[in-house]
Amino acid sequence: MLLAIDIGNTNITLGLFRDSLLCTTARLATDPLKTADQYAMEIKEVLSLRGEDVSDIEDAIISSVVPAVGSAISSAVTLLCDTVPLMLGPGIKTGLNIRIDNPAQLGADLAAGAVGALAEYTMPCIIIDMGTATTLSVLDKNGAFLGGSIAAGVHLTLKALSSGTAALPSIGLTAPKSVIGSNTTECMQSGLILGTAAMLDGLIERIEDVLGETATVVATGGLSKEIISYCKKDIIYNENLLLEGLRLIYEKNN
Numbered sequence: 001m002l003l004a005i006d007i008g009n010t011n012i013t014l015g016l017f018r019d020s021l022l023c024t025t026a027r028l029a030t031d032p033l034k035t036a037d038q039y040a041m042e043i044k045e046v047l048s049l050r051g052e053d054v055s056d057i058e059d060a061i062i063s064s065v066v067p068a069v070g071s072a073i074s075s076a077v078t079l080l081c082d083t084v085p086l087m088l089g090p091g092i093k094t095g096l097n098i099r100i101d102n103p104a105q106l107g108a109d110l111a112a113g114a115v116g117a118l119a120e121y122t123m124p125c126i127i128i129d130m131g132t133a134t135t136l137s138v139l140d141k142n143g144a145f146l147g148g149s150i151a152a153g154v155h156l157t158l159k160a161l162s163s164g165t166a167a168l169p170s171i172g173l174t175a176p177k178s179v180i181g182s183n184t185t186e187c188m189q190s191g192l193i194l195g196t197a198a199m200l201d202g203l204i205e206r207i208e209d210v211l212g213e214t215a216t217v218v219a220t221g222g223l224s225k226e227i228i229s230y231c232k233k234d235i236i237y238n239e240n241l242l243l244e245g246l247r248l249i250y251e252k253n254n
Contacts, residue, residue, distance in 0.1 A: 003057045003081070004246040005073060006109060007064035008221075009132035010155070012073070014043065015243035016052055022240055022247075024050050032068045036075035043073075044080060060085035061250040063108035063242065086250060088112065093252045097144040106145070109242060110137050113220060116245030118143050121216045121236070126207055128200060128219040128235070129242075130227060132156055136200075138207055138215075149203055154192055154223050161188065173223060175230060197230035204233050 002017040009030060016024040026046045028039075044054050060077045062085045064070030070087065077085045086092065088108040094115055098106055113127045114137055127137040130153060137148040152160070154173060162170040171185050179194050181187030208215055219228050220241040228235040238244075 001052075001056050001058060002247060002250060003060040003077065003085075004243045004250070005060065005062045005064075005077070005085070006112065006242045006246065007062065007066055007069050007073060008109065009066060010222075011131070012069070013243065014047070015240060015246070016047070016057070017247050020247065022243060024052050025240065025243070026050060030066060030069055032066060034069075034072060036072045036079060039072050039076035040079045043076060054080045057081040057083070059083050059250070059254070061088065061246045062086070063088040063112045063246055065107055065109055086253060088246070088249060092249065094249055095252055097142070099144050100147045107135075110135060110148070111145075112242045112245035112249065113137060114139060114145050114245070115248050116238075116241040116243075117216075117218055119248055120238075120241075120244070121218055124211050124213065124215040126204055126215045126217045127241070128217065128224060128228075130154070130219065130222040130224040134196065134200075136203055136207070138211070140211065141213065149207075151199065154196055154227070158188075158192055173226070175226075193227060194230055196227050197232075200227070200235075201232050 004015040006013045012028040012030055014026045015022055028042050047054055074085050090104050094111050096114055113129055117125050117127050123139055123143050124141045125139045129135045132153045134151045134153050138146045140146055161168050171188050175193045176186035176189040179190050181190045204217055218236045218238050220238050225237050
């Protein structure tokens with residue numbers, strides 16, 4: 001089996017593949033203070049809970065936007081499986097034509113998402129990844145990675161509102177009954193949920209204006225399933241897009 005691991009600022013997503021079939025997924029919390037031994041124990045336990053045996057893992061691939069955690073997870077996988085994981089980064093073949101100013105700056109998560117989208121969807125394509133940050137990546141009609149847009153994620157925005165103001169509380173992230181909130185909680189929910197949906201609609205429209213054609217739009221990560229249901233644009237939800245992209249990158253390099 002292949003173990004694919006996507007390390008974000010908040011969560012670590014694990015995916016186990018038998019050949020090309022994603023058979024198991026799990027999540028851990030990202031914690032830069034944890035050691036390789038601690039992560040090894042957590043990975044073993046969470047996969048065991050899903051009926052998987054780490055001794056069946058033959059190889060692994062990792063994408064990480066948190067370098068210290070990436071190093072710890074890599075060591076943890078080596079401890080568990082006696083294999084050195086492939087770490088997505090400069091020098092790894094992705095098959096992407098990256099046309100940003102400095103291709104080395106492209107985040108590993110964005111590269112994995114782009115590879116997954118390129119294999120599955122009609123181009124041009126806009127990929128929305130809603131995690132700690134909300135990112136939009138743009139592939140043109142030929143599949144070239146043009147760049148994108150980055151905004152604060154919903155949880156990060158809520159944290160800023162709650163910690164940076166005296167009167168605004170921390171709230172649950174559910175949509176209000178109306179865009180016009182009738183109390184503080186509903187007003188915040190309107191801005192966070194419906195405001196993010198409106199932002200996505202607006203960015204998609206502006207990106208399509210630049211592309212000169214309608215794009216396939218696919219969303220993954222975090223709250224995307226909740227948010228895109230309030231968007232006016234047609235958006236495909238793909239929970240495991242990055243894991244599938246990692247599998248494809250692994251295959252290109254092996």
